[in-house]
Amino acid sequence: MTTSAAASATAALSTPSSVNPHRSSSALRLPASLRRSHPNRFLSSSPSRSPLVPVSAMASPAAAGETSSRKKLIIFDAEDDLAASLAKYTSELSAKFAAERGAFTVVLSGGSLVKALRKLAEPPYLEAVDWSKWHVFWVDERVVPKDHADSNYRLASDQFLSKVPIPADQVHAINDELSSEGAAGDYETRLKQLAKNGVIELSPVSGFPKFDLMLMGMGPDGHVASLFPGHPVVNENQKWVTFVKDSPKPPPERITFTFPVINSSAHIALVITGAGKAGAVHKALSEGQSTSDLLPVEMVSLQNGELVWFTDKPAVSMLSSI
Ligand SMILES: O=C(O)[C@H](O)[C@@H](O)[C@H](O)[C@H](O)COP(=O)(O)O
Structure with a gap:
């Protein structure tokens, strides 16, 4: 999508303000193909000025006992705007969950996501967030x-966690002394203990853990977490945590949350x-x-929650051909 296409599309869609209190005056009309009923269809926006503008939402109304999911796609002019918006989004959820249940469970991936968290470790969030x-x-x-150097823990620790005062015993790293299979089983056991203690909520719908916020990247092949296209673990539907020994992205051995956990x-x-x-x-x-x-990223489909794609223009640059 060219800048001018985005700009001219920007004025076209108005979003009911009841859907979104942060509504921007600018929103993007997507091709009809993006507004149909595929589980991963979104409306989109291009917030160039506001620090947080999840402009459009597609919500399934929920009757009592039913589930609802909301999906948004936000396209930023610059990565710095994205990082600012992501920090605001995260800090608002932190305040909400801290007030509601006295804990905020945050899940990180590796990759470029970690750099995008940098503004959380700066004012005003550094002081304002109840870490x-x-x-x-x-x-x-x-x-x-x-x-x-390949450890996701180390990446997060170096670039983010070492800069914010989260109590060390609340940083739940994988046991690096075990095999991939052993580490996956150990992590699942620890998650179950934390669910028993009430730190992690359980989804009343799926029975799987319901984390307050997952912050994830996507690989150029459409993988999320360590769930790679065509790999059998994408179909795992019993375990909370599993492992792969043959990741196409090095290093080959990894442990990963399963889709039932991600989607809860x-x-x-x-x-x-990025264009990649x-x-x-x-x-x-x-x-x-x-x-x-379906690519793994297309299998991210929340049962009862909010999925927001934080993107930039290069990442959505092929959408004009739809
Ligand atoms: O450990 C990993 O490799 C990641 O958790 C992985 O899922 C990552 O998030 C994506 O590959 C995107 O990485 P980039 O944003 O760096 O492309």
Whole structure:
């Protein structure tokens, strides 16, 4: 999508303010193909000025006892705007969950997502966020020692966690002394204990853990967490945590949350930037595909929660061909 296409589309859609209190005056009309009923269809927006403008939402109204999910796609002019918006979004959820239940469970991926969190460790968020309520988890981890250059724990620790005062015993890293299979089982056992203690909520719908916020990236091939296209673990529907020994993205051994856990989340922020992701974004937002060849990113579909794609213009640059 060119800038001018985005700009001219920007004025066209108005979103009911009842759906979204943060409504921007600018919103994007997407092609009809993006507004149809595929589970991953979104409305979209291009907030160039506001720090947080989840402009459009597609909500399924929920009757009592039913589930509802909301999906948004936000397109930022610059990565710095994205990082500012992500910090605001996260801090608002932190305040909400800390007030509602005295804990905020946050799940991180590796990759470029971690850099996008940098503004949380700066004023005003550094002082304003109640870090004592945070419990941090990993949606996936490479099976390497914690001080290894490939470790997602180390990445998050170096770039984010070392800069904010989260109590050390609330940072739930994978046990790096175990095999991939052992580490996955151990992590699942620890999550179950934290669910028993009430730190992690359980979804009344699925019985799987319901994390307050997952912050995840997507690979150029459409993978999320360590759930890669065509790998059998994408179909795992019993375990909370599983492992792979043959990840196409090095290193090969990883542990990963399963889709039932990911899709039970209360909120997911999917951070997707750069032209290298444009093909997968295009595929994910295209119609006419069968449900048998879904990319992992297309399988992210919350039962009862909010999924927000935080993207930039290069990442959505192929959408004009839809
Ligand atoms: O450990 C990992 O490899 C990640 O958790 C992985 O799922 C990552 O988030 C994506 O590959 C996106 O990474 P980039 O944003 O760096 O492309």
